Amino acid sequence: GDSVTQMEGPVTLSEEAFLTINCTYTATGYPSLFWYVQYPGEGLQLLLKATKADDKGSNKGFEATYRKETTSFHLEKGSVQVSDSAVYFCALSRWTNAGKSTFGDGTTLTVKP
Amino acid sequence: DVKVTQSSRYLVKRTGEKVFLECVQDMDHENMFWYRQDPGLGLRLIYFSYDVKMKEKGDIPEGYSVSREKKERFSLILESASTNQTSMYLCASSLGLAGRSWTQYFGPGTRLLVL
Numbered sequence: 001g002d003s004v005t006q007m008e009g010p011v012t013l014s015e016e017a018f019l020t021i022n023c024t025y026t027a028t029g030y031p032s033l034f035w036y037v038q039y040p041g042e043g044l045q046l047l048l049k050a051t052k053a054d055d056k057g058s059n060k061g062f063e064a065t066y067r068k069e070t071t072s073f074h075l076e077k078g079s080v081q082v083s084d085s086a087v088y089f090c091a092l093s094r095w096t097n098a099g100k101s102t103f104g105d106g107t108t109l110t111v112k113p
Numbered sequence: 114d115v116k117v118t119q120s121s122r123y124l125v126k127r128t129g130e131k132v133f134l135e136c137v138q139d140m141d142h143e144n145m146f147w148y149r150q151d152p153g154l155g156l157r158l159i160y161f162s163y164d165v166k167m168k169e170k171g172d173i174p175e176g177y178s179v180s181r182e183k184k185e186r187f188s189l190i191l192e193s194a195s196t197n198q199t200s201m202y203l204c205a206s207s208l209g210l211a212g213r214s215w216t217q218y219f220g221p222g223t224r225l226l227v228l
Contacts, residue, residue, distance in 0.1 A: 032215050043117075043203050043219030044156075089156070093215030098163055099144055099207055100171075101217055105155040 002027040002097070006090045006104035013080055013111050021075040021107045023064075023090035031092040033057075033066050033073040034101070038087040047075075047088070080111045116140070117220040119204050125226045132191040134223050136204030143209030145187035146217065147171075147179060150201040162187055163209060194227045201225075 007022040025031065032051045036044040048057030053068035062077045073090060090104040120135035138145065147159040148171075158171030160179040168179050176198060180188045187206075191198055202223045208214040 034216065036217075036219075041221075043221045044205075044217075045219065046216050049216060095210065095215070098161070098169075099209055099215040100146075100158065100161055101215065103156045105153075 002031070002092060002094070002102040004090050004092055004102050004104040006088075006107055008105075008107070010108040010110060013109070015082055015111055015113050016079045017111075019075070019077040019080045019084075019109070021088055021090075021109070023073045023075065023104060025071050025073065025090075025092050025102075027071075027092055027094060027102070029094055029096060030068075031094045033064070034091040034093070035062070035064055035073070035075050036089040036091060036103075038089065038106070040086070044089060080109070082111045082113055085109055085111045117204055117206055117218050119202075119220040119223050121223050122221060123224050123226075125228065126191075126194050127228055128195060130191075130194050130227075132194050132225070132227075134189040134191075134202055134204075134225070136187045136189070136206075136220055137185055138187075138206040138218070139185065140206070140208075140218075141184065142206035142218075143184075144207040145181065146205040146207075147177075147187065147189045148203045148205065149173070150203055150222070156203065159189065194225075196227050199225060199227045 003026045034049045035047040037047045048059040050057040050066035056065045148156045162181045204220040205217040
């Protein structure tokens, strides 16, 4: 079955540091890949997505590239801010699975001033 | 913007009570989902609905049922609440197959405490 493995947390960085959160997946076919973010006390919200190989999703300074050859979708940001402190979830969906998503376990990021 | 609302942010119930969690979306989405989120366990799918009156069990349906009588509303029912159902419950919706979009839009969550 489908699976998503993301780097274990928690991750603690200083403001303006470089962020990478690794995500690899196992799925048949060509899934769509997502990063969702959950701020404290809120539901998840879409951060970025990519729907085919070599696509790059980007939003709010975050980027991730769909790498079919390595089955990866790593999240990066060049300079994190305190306001980026949140839980980040990598996920995939396939149309052959009726659009249900498989989520990673989430990575908690804390950014210190 | 898509809006997904949940009937309560916080709920306290007694063991054995019947509990209703309501979710409403305002964008005519086909798919709706109920998840529970527990520390260390991530998001787990309870039930999924791909159309009115259509439902499919997720990974952990035991102790739960759902109802979707109208497209915009998806209810999660705990027939007889137990303490191990204390959790954060998240509702989500997505456009679905017709729109070829699987992006899920989440509500703010309901934190349920069963005493």
